Amino acid sequence: MAVFITGGAGFIGPALANEFLAAGYDVLAFDRYPPNDKILRAWGDRVHFVQGDIRDRDLVRSLIKESGTDPVVHLAGILTAGCDRDPDLALAVNVMGMRTVLEGAREFGMRRVVMASTIGVYGQNLPQPIKESWPTEPDGWYGVTKLMSEQMGLLYVRRHGLDFRAVRFAAVTGPGRTAGSGSASLFTSFIPEMAAKGLPYEIEVEPDVIYPVVYIKDAVNALFRLATVEQAPRRIYNIGSGRIVTSEMVAAVKARLPEAQFTYKPDPVIMSVVRGYRDWEIDCTAAAEDLGWRPAYSAEQMVDDIITTVRQG
Ligand SMILES: NC(=O)c1ccc[n+]([C@@H]2O[C@H](COP(=O)([O-])OP(=O)(O)OC[C@H]3O[C@@H](n4cnc5c(N)ncnc54)[C@H](O)[C@@H]3O)[C@@H](O)[C@H]2O)c1
Numbered sequence: 597m598a599v600f601i602t603g604g605a606g607f608i609g610p611a612l613a614n615e616f617l618a619a620g621y622d623v624l625a626f627d628r629y630p631p632n633d634k635i636l637r638a639w640g641d642r643v644h645f646v647q648g649d650i651r652d653r654d655l656v657r658s659l660i661k662e663s664g665t666d667p668v669v670h671l672a673g674i675l676t677a678g679c680d681r682d683p684d685l686a687l688a689v690n691v692m693g694m695r696t697v698l699e700g701a702r703e704f705g706m707r708r709v710v711m712a713s714t715i716g717v718y719g720q721n722l723p724q725p726i727k728e729s730w731p732t733e734p735d736g737w738y739g740v741t742k743l744m745s746e747q748m749g750l751l752y753v754r755r756h757g758l759d760f761r762a763v764r765f766a767a768v769t770g771p772g773r774t775a776g777s778g779s780a781s782l783f784t785s786f787i788p789e790m791a792a793k794g795l796p797y798e799i800e801v802e803p804d805v806i807y808p809v810v811y812i813k814d815a816v817n818a819l820f821r822l823a824t825v826e827q828a829p830r831r832i833y834n835i836g837s838g839r840i841v842t843s844e845m846v847a848a849v850k851a852r853l854p855e856a857q858f859t860y861k862p863d864p865v866i867m868s869v870v871r872g873y874r875d876w877e878i879d880c881t882a883a884a885e886d887l888g889w890r891p892a893y894s895a896e897q898m899v900d901d902i903i904t905t906v907r908q909g
Pocket of ligand 1: 602604606629670672675712715765776778
């Protein structure tokens, strides 16, 4: 059993690689940048890491051909704010990257491709809670590129019989995110993480921002289940576990770490992304019914786990 994880050195990739390792899979991880030393040390020779660009079709093609891994879990991509800052790059990486992975899978007979999509594909003013069948009218370039990627995957199902599957994640929160990801939801991870590191933090959003989240351990568990379950009755699953209110997260951290230093410095690009989500509630009934997935971490438990993990180094 082997899995090919693109974006394997990012935030979700190494945690997912560990989940597959624990289940006895060989892991081929691919990313534009190498993972940090701590991850590399933990992987040892159990993960084969290849550095390269998802836009390099020949390289990705040859990796799929030679590795013979199945499934492919496609995580390489540009996130929310990064997409709005550079839509051309977002299209080249997110959309054409997906096309390269799908085409490689078709060409070399892979059975299953799984992608990490986003709740950002939905439109505004929807009835709550939001189900997978609700209208998709993304409000930004990130959602557009992910919706196009989903649609390409579904086309490969119809035309080529590929077993394409996707999760639509809420903001994935947890320790070890980096600013380089271009994500607008970094504050949901950084509020507890910076405090646990004893660093002051300028929060990039306003105190009343409310955001749908899912904890990294729950997110990885969902992705692993979807990638490995024999039959997935639906192709696309919402994955979220509730909402955080920024000022409440700050209060929860301060209750645990009274010395934590926060100031608010809202960033206009980030605010334009996060503002739209305040009333959103994500319906995850389909994932519970079909995959047996239920989130284990509440907002308070996320804060506790991030602080504990950071302190353990
Ligand atoms: N983190 C979230 O909140 C969230 C929510 C919904 C969906 N997702 C999706 O999950 C996936 C993983 O997200 P993440 O949180 O780990 O983000 P991340 O930014 O930490 O990881 C993405 C990885 O893709 C790599 N990458 C970017 N451009 C590349 C390129 N041209 N070639 C090769 N690799 C490239 C980056 O180096 C990075 O390691 C992404 O596709 C993202 O859109 C994430």
